[in-house]
Amino acid sequence: MSYVDLDGCEVLHGAGGSKAPVVYVVDLPEHPFDLAAAAEGLRAHVVRVPVRRWDDSLTPWPAAGVRPGSPDFGGRAAETLAELVGATIPAVEAARGLDPARRAVCGYSLGGLFSLYAFACAASPFSACACLSGSVWYEGWVDYLRRTCPDGAGRYAYLSIGKKERRAGAPIMRGVQDDLEACAAILREHGCAVDLVVGPGNHMQHHTERLAAGLAALDARLARDR
Known part of the structure; x- marks a missing residue:
């Protein structure tokens, strides 16, 4: 099954030219x-990657x-990452004449979990x-990251959360800020540069502001590392 909607991908060109980083x-x-x-x-180019069936992909x-009675999660991130790296990225970059030296991955909610998973995988193509x-x-996520986190030297992670997120949702979700802080500590222990930002609002608020801040942080870091 294909999880990435390649036809729905959209490229927003930055000001950095064909060799600028891509997020x-x-x-x-x-x-x-x-x-x-x-x-x-x-300066970086930004590519929208629509992904179907979030709970699985x-x-x-x-x-x-x-919650009791809610659908189970499918656990197909490895397949989605293989599709993204093996098919989507080459197709998008070839079609748009992009030749980046560095790439980053970004996401919100389960997309944020996937982004961290893709970043922390062995031989990840993402430097941020x-x-x-x-x-x-x-x-099991924090324990997994603790066991498998690769060398992070020269790499960068931007982590953000709303200060009210720990107060809402199913019980398992209420430790999310503590879990994010644990992720930041693990990445730092492995030499990764990390920014952890706690902003206003809950999980359903300030989407665009959080996304803009994350993209700006990636853009600044990738430009500095060229």
Whole structure:
């Protein structure tokens, strides 16, 4: 099954030219982010990557739903990452004449979890990531990152969350800020540069502002590292 909607991918060109870094933003086709507003003024190019069936395609292994009776998570992130890296990225960059030296991945909620997963995988093609209100409460995630986190020297992660997120949602979700702080500590222990930002609002608020801040942080870091 294909999880990435290649036909729905959209490239927002930055000011940096064909060799500028590219940030791949995981998006939900049914409720897309205002990416044009969030990406305004960047040097890096930004690619919207619509991904189908979030609960399956963006989760790293199967897990029970967050509440009794809710659908289980499918755990197909490895397949989605293989599709993104092996097919989507080459197709998008060839079609648009992009030849970046560095790439980043960015996402919100389960997209943020997937972005951190893609960043932390062995032989990851991404030198930076933004995990925005990421679902790092996911069962087993922090222990997995602790066991498998690669060398982060020369790499960068931007993590952000709303200060009210720990107060809402199913019980498993209420440790999300503690879990995000644990992720930041693990990445730093492995030599990765990390910014952790706690901003206003809950999980359902300030989407565009968090996305814009994450993209700006990636843009600045990738420009500095060239």
